[in-house]
Amino acid sequence: MIKLYGYYPSGNSYKIELLLSQLGIAYDFIHLDLLKGETRTKAFLEKNPNARIPVVAVEGEYLAESHAILWYFGENTRFVPDSQMERGKMLQWMCFEQYHVEPNIGTARYHLTIRGTAPENIGLMLQERQKDARRALNILNKHLDGRPYMVSKRYTLADISLFAYTHVAEEAGISLAPYGQIRAWLDRIRAQPGFIPMTTLQDLEKQPLAEV
Ligand SMILES: N[C@@H](CCC(=O)N[C@@H](CS)C(=O)NCC(=O)O)C(=O)O
Known part of the structure; x- marks a missing residue:
């Protein structure tokens, strides 16, 4: 069975x-509590010396980096476009996600929602992250005007990648109200076969995890 080391x-x-x-692949999820430093243990550093989740254990190897893992499982599936140019565009948007979306929405959300840091204690950093996130959201909103998905007319790995942090922008203190095209796209993704929602911190509080 595939093991996915992550944080819900x-x-x-x-x-x-x-x-x-969405691919119907079964896996065991191993939840590591980032706030308790569980990605920094000797055992985990042997899996990923960069001390980051996600990591998958598959074929007797450990594979890290979310987009490398998306590619490993998604390469020969319906989630990758047929044409060379569209595959290039898919990667273009996945790189955009890693540099402009994840670090900005992800960092602001980590402090505000996951760590529960008071906004006044991270004032300037928070403002910078939110400003850069809004710039990225404007670019996405414009791109999605007249397009159902990020690349061609097809739901691809780029949509999966960008959905992850965009749909929780409000948890980073960024309203999605001004971004109508993004909101419609988020709904199209939620309607995809096999869609599952993200497990939130509130869900975790309701259902304490079993010891692993
Ligand atoms: N570029 C990496 C980023 C991975 C990453 O930053 N993971 C965070 C959680 S979202 C992490 O493991 N942080 C652990 C820590 O900071 O201790 C990816 O796409 O997988």
Whole structure:
């Protein structure tokens, strides 16, 4: 059985859960509590010396980086376009996600929602992250005007990647109200076969995890 080492409310681990669910691939989820430093143990550093989830254990190897994992499972599936240019565009948007969306929405959300840091204690950093996130959201909103998905007319790995942090922008203190095209696209993704929602911190509080 494939093992996915992750943290339920992490967008990066959620990308993998979403793809595996949509592909109908079974896996064991091993939840590591980031706030307790569980990615920094000697045992985990042997799996990923970069001390980051997600990591999958598959074929006797450990594979890290959410997009490398999306590619590993998604390469020969309906989630990758047929044409060379469209595959290039898919990767273009996945790179955009890693540099402009995840670090901005992800960092602001991590402090505000996951760590519960008071906004006044991270004032300037928070403002910078939110400003850069809004710039990225504007670009996405414009791109989605007249397009059902990020690349061609097809739902691809780029949509999975970008959905993960965009749909929780409000948890980073960023309203999605001004971004009508993004909101319609998020709904199209939620309607995809095999869609599963992200497990939130509130869900975790309701259902304490079994010891692993
Ligand atoms: N580029 C990596 C980023 C992975 C990453 O930053 N993971 C965070 C959680 S979302 C992490 O493991 N943080 C652990 C820590 O900071 O201790 C990916 O896409 O997988």
